[in-house]
Amino acid sequence: MTKTSKKNIQEAVTGVKLADIIRGNVRQYTMIGALLIIWLIFSISTEGIFISSRNLSILFVQMCTTGILTGGMLLVMVSGNIDLAAGSVCGTLGALVAFMMASAHFNPIIAIIITIAAGMAVGAWHGYWVAFRRVPAFIVTLASQIAFRGITLLITDGATIGEFDQSFKLIGQGYLPDLTGSAEGFHMLTLILAVAAIIIFVANDLRARKKRVANGFAVLSMPLQIAKLVLISAALGAVGFIFADYNGLPYAIIILLVVVAFSFITTTRTSFGRHVYAIGGNTEAARLSGVNIKKTLMKVFIIMGAMCGIAATVYTSRLNAATTAAGVNFELDAIAACIIGGTSTTGGYGTAIGAIIGALVMASLDNGMSLMNLPIMIQYIIKGMILLIAVWVDIANRKK
Numbered sequence: 001m002t003k004t005s006k007k008n009i010q011e012a013v014t015g016v017k018l019a020d021i022i023r024g025n026v027r028q029y030t031m032i033g034a035l036l037i038i039w040l041i042f043s044i045s046t047e048g049i050f051i052s053s054r055n056l057s058i059l060f061v062q063m064c065t066t067g068i069l070t071g072g073m074l075l076v077m078v079s080g081n082i083d084l085a086a087g088s089v090c091g092t093l094g095a096l097v098a099f100m101m102a103s104a105h106f107n108p109i110i111a112i113i114i115t116i117a118a119g120m121a122v123g124a125w126h127g128y129w130v131a132f133r134r135v136p137a138f139i140v141t142l143a144s145q146i147a148f149r150g151i152t153l154l155i156t157d158g159a160t161i162g163e164f165d166q167s168f169k170l171i172g173q174g175y176l177p178d179l180t181g182s183a184e185g186f187h188m189l190t191l192i193l194a195v196a197a198i199i200i201f202v203a204n205d206l207r208a209r210k211k212r213v214a215n216g217f218a219v220l221s222m223p224l225q226i227a228k229l230v231l232i233s234a235a236l237g238a239v240g241f242i243f244a245d246y247n248g249l250p251y252a253i254i255i256l257l258v259v260v261a262f263s264f265i266t267t268t269r270t271s272f273g274r275h276v277y278a279i280g281g282n283t284e285a286a287r288l289s290g291v292n293i294k295k296t297l298m299k300v301f302i303i304m305g306a307m308c309g310i311a312a313t314v315y316t317s318r319l320n321a322a323t324t325a326a327g328v329n330f331e332l333d334a335i336a337a338c339i340i341g342g343t344s345t346t347g348g349y350g351t352a353i354g355a356i357i358g359a360l361v362m363a364s365l366d367n368g369m370s371l372m373n374l375p376i377m378i379q380y381i382i383k384g385m386i387l388l389i390a391v392w393v394d395i396a397n398r399k400k
Helices: 003-013 018-024 026-045 053-078 086-102 108-132 137-156 166-173 188-214 222-244 251-269 271-281 283-288 293-319 330-340 352-371 376-399
Strands: none
Touching: 026 352, 053 086, 053 222, 053 251, 053 271, 053 293, 053 330, 053 352, 086 108, 086 137, 086 293, 086 330, 108 137, 108 166, 108 293, 166 251, 166 293, 188 222, 251 271, 251 293, 251 352, 271 283, 271 293, 283 293, 330 352, 330 376, 352 376
């Protein structure tokens, strides 16, 4: 290696400063700061009840449905489209899985597989009209929103369907068994998993840093690198402690983590993900670059449909019932979570981590305002104003 190349690599190692990081990730850091402020306000207002392990564990489980839907909504919005039918489809699929188990006596596994497959079929239907018939996604999914609300009523016959097999209820209500035994009331297996997650994260991050240095790419200075590892490890440890202090890790959270991992890998590690960003950023440029617009959009909506099926399964399991009102406004919560998490309203930008943080913000608002016994109309007003501010921030950032 020549002296010049060594010098370039050394400059790369110290080339990324704190100010550069903040400028490049202003949306994510703003949202993390807002989340911490929200938690602080609710913790003070509820005299510490909000921040208790029990409440935070429940909050994370309540977030799962919205969080799973954001896994698909992120791709839809990044591609420059919208899905207004996600909530209605989720309600219909929840009624479908409930009907198959409670009335048709299907095996829960078979019922879940059929439900997810049905969601993918709905997504293919939306993708066909959007990609091949060039009907705006707004219109296609708005039509489905109305239609699937009627299909839900048809399946349920206007009544609640409930009481499922115990194995199905575990999906939304169960916790990972502590195979190691417990000590001082803690769920030891959850603590072990949290420590393992920290070790894997640190090892992968250091490996990625080493690879970037070897190729001459810019990386964080060592003090910032250490600060990053410490902060994220502390966050992972805190989450692990919360779950370990109250029953352990819920199965619903495990499903959510799988969805987030899928969304993260898809958007950052695959050519399909790059094509979705290209379409949302500039459709004509993507077409001229050889991206198959129709095929990519079809895949996007099929994934959205699959996420609706998974979310419907988790939600129905958690409630142990399918109701005619299930799914109402779910799509709005998912859209709001993506926007609050930094996803652009015009397409081309958004991250899986930002979207899940947005979902956590939405769940925190619902949970905290409920603990404070705020009237429902006030809750709607506050959530609406927060969404408006998030869109305004997005527009202001794009202008800059």
